[in-house]
Amino acid sequence: MDVVAQAPGVFFREWLRRGAGERRDIGRAADLLAVLDLPAPDTPVLAVVGSKGKGTCATYASATLAASGARVVTVTSPGVRGPRDRIRLSGNAIGASDLARLADQLDEAVRHLPPPRSGYLSPSGLFLAAGALYARDQGADLLVLEAGMGGRGDEVSLFDPAAVALTTVFGEHLGVLGDTVGQIAEEKAGAAGPGTRASVHGPLEAGVEAAAHAALAARTGGGVRPERLEPGEAGAPDSLLPEGLGRSAAELGYASARRLLAVLGRAQPEPERLRRVLASVRLPGRLSHHVLDRPADRSVAPGPHPSPGPHHSAGTGPTELIVDSAIERAGVAAALEHARRRWGGPDHVLVCLPDHKDVSGAVDALAGERVTAAELPDAHLTFSAELPADWVRVRAEEVTPDLLTHLGRRVLVLGTVYFTGRVLEAIGADTDSLFTP
Incomplete structure (x- = not known):
């Protein structure tokens, strides 16, 4: 499977042409969103960041939100089998024609930007933009966006999420996102912004947790109290959670979705429907x-x-x-x-x-x-x-x-x-x- 060959050219074009040492250009990504009139202020965002378990967290969060009756668009990075399933509406991957149409919209918007200088539009950021476009086209109520890499330096931060879910953090990308695990946690928690109203994370080591909390306070002006979720504390039906290390990420997705609904004043899922939707969750891979x-x-x-x-x-x-x-x-x-x-x-x-x-x-x-x-x-x-x-x-x-x-x-x-x-x-x-x- 060649995911680059499967995707329309705009998603990987600048990444493939990048020079040695070049990194994603967040400023240019912000300009692209502005051309597209994104983010849409009436579509609140749950951002999922962390080192591992983001896809599981995003899936269970989306399922919980869908069980509440909301139309949910989810963007994950990377997809399960290819580019189509990076973007989903209520759990279902978009069609090839929809992906092609979104690529054409992105292509047209990129033409309004100056040529790249010392950075590139990243594939994960372009898929986030495409997902937001699709949510607007489909009249979605909520967006669940999985960060590609990082948080403050990832395009997901440009969406000023209403809620942030932080999964486990470990030393992957040392020297890229930070020189210590604490610095990596600080970078990831930095996905929050002025509009963030809830932040939930699982157990973190003391120094790592302190760094994540400091980043949240800096990004939100101290207006958001970070919530630490202990195993089993979310109240999710135990028999409907996955086995293995993914269980904690699934709990986090469930809990962060309910917190998002609470801060938005939206109704929580009816218990029987919630149980039915969670029982239907499949996690390929x-x-x-x-x-x-x-x-x-x-x-x-x-x-x-x-x-x-x-x-x-x-x-x-x-x-x-x-x-x-x-x-x-x-x-x-x-x-x-x-x-x-x-x-x-x-x-x-x-x-x-x-x-x-x-x-x-x-x-x-x-x-x-x-x-x-x-x-x-x-x-x-x-x-x-x-x-x-x-x-x-x-x-x-x-x-x-x-x-x-x-x-x-x-x-x-x-x-x-x-x-x-x-x-x-x-x-x-x-x-x-x-x-x-």
Whole structure:
């Protein structure tokens, strides 16, 4: 799956032409929004920021808001399988024709801007703008916007969100967003603005929490009291929350949505409808389960391939997959534990971790497992980290249903959202609808 090739050119055009060391140009993005007459003052925004769990948080927040009767447009970064599902109305991905129309509107607006000088319009920021356009076109009541990277320095801050949900914060993007985890938290919490009226976060380390609170106070003039959500405190129906590390992000999404409704004076969801909508939530790529048929005559293309796991046989029978976008030690360990509870353990683990992820932590967590490491073709990603000698390396484009079924009957797939999206694309997983309002 080539997400750049799938998207209309305007979304990635300037990013592809960027020079060495160039970063997103937030000022130019603000000018673009002004040309588009955005943000719309009558469409309040819930911004989701953090290091991990943003997609789960945004999905559960959107489902909770939809259960209240609101028409909700959600923008996530990146999409599950491709550019279409970055923008959703009440859980459903927009159509290709809608995406093309939005791209044309963006293209026309960009023509009114001066040429880029020392920065670029980022893909994630352009998708936020497209989502806001779509919300206006569809008469949406509320917007849920997931930050691409950061907070104060991300285009999501230009929407002056009414509420901010801050998920977990760890050391990803050290040296880019900040030199310490505290500085990263400060940057992410800085997505708040003068119009922010609520801010909710989960448990954070003391110094990290203090930095996030200081950033919130600075951005809102001290007018917003940050709310810390402890596990189980949100009151969400426990049986309707996902397993693993995503549970806390789902709780945060539920709680932040209810806080947004409260500060806006909108009615809370009716309990029975809320239960029905939350029960319909699907999270492809987040401990999601899939089944592949494995015919006896299926062969694998010539070339070096990983050795099958202990449950593999030449006979017919399905291959089960658990797909999870885990990118660091704790997430990998949690996904393994889930696979052990479900299966007794995986036959094989297929993982994709570029150098800027927690490669050493993932290697430690996967000790003793049969592992194949996939490498994405994206030029901005590197895969030079030393891996265990018994790990097999493959290119991401080699990951096909044939290869997956060759690995065994029980395969755990881990890695970046772009990679898990490729796998979901390869197996034809249904990702068009995340919940039923």
